[in-house]
Amino acid sequence: MAKKQDALTDADYEALANLRYILRRFMDFSTSAAQQEGLPSQQHQALLSIKGHRGEVPMTVGVLSERLVVARHTASELVERLVGAGYVTREPDPSDKRRQTLALTAKAEDVLNRLSAIHLTEIRHMAPRLIELLGNLQTKGPFSEA
Numbered sequence: 001m002a003k004k005q006d007a008l009t010d011a012d013y014e015a016l017a018n019l020r021y022i023l024r025r026f027m028d029f030s031t032s033a034a035q036q037e038g039l040p041s042q043q044h045q046a047l048l049s050i051k052g053h054r055g056e057v058p059m060t061v062g063v064l065s066e067r068l069v070v071a072r073h074t075a076s077e078l079v080e081r082l083v084g085a086g087y088v089t090r091e092p093d094p095s096d097k098r099r100q101t102l103a104l105t106a107k108a109e110d111v112l113n114r115l116s117a118i119h120l121t122e123i124r125h126m127a128p129r130l131i132e133l134l135g136n137l138q139t140k141g142p143f144s145e146a
Contacts, residue, residue, distance in 0.1 A: 012137075019133045022126060029122055037111050042068070046078050047087060047112045050102050058093055058101040087111075 034044035049067040053059040065075035079102060082088040087108035093099040104112065 015133055015136050019130075019137070022130060022133065026122065026126060030119060033115055033118055037115055039111065039115075042070075042078060043082060043085075043087070044112075044115060046075075046082060047104060047108050048116070050088065050104055051109075051112055058099075059103075060093070060099055060101060064102065082108075 030044070031041040034041050037044075039047075045068055046064060049064055050059050053063065053067070055063065057063060061076050061079055062072060064079065065072045068075060068078075070078075079088060079090070083090060086105055089103050089105060090100040091103060093101050
């Protein structure tokens with residue numbers, strides 16, 4: 001049976017607002033950094049998704065659409081732009097010739113390496129505040145198990 005939830009406090013709202021603020025600041029930082037490299041934010045996210053994919057199935061347009069939480073046709077158009085810009089290649093999937101796998105080019109690897117390095121630096125800078133906020137939400141909020 002579900003436990004009755006306590007009423008939200010002003011501190012809960014403050015913590016949620018602060019968390020969203022920090023996340024928005026990070027997303028703004030990320031968008032600006034990608035634009036400085038000549039990439040729209042969504043293209044940067046796609047490159048990172050392709051590079052970071054370690055799933056059992058190869059990276060395809062379908063997998064990319066799931067990872068980016070966009071419609072398949074949107075992911076397909078995004079891949080077309082990345083291929084046209086020389087960031088991504090498509091190769092036949094050895095296990096299913098009807099499907100194409102996506103891979104990064106050396107150009108993409110270079111830009112992604114630069115962007116990822118500055119993103120990790122920014123995340124490490126933000127981490128203490130994020131950890132504090134998440135800890136407060138977990139242990140002091142109305143949804144904690146205590």
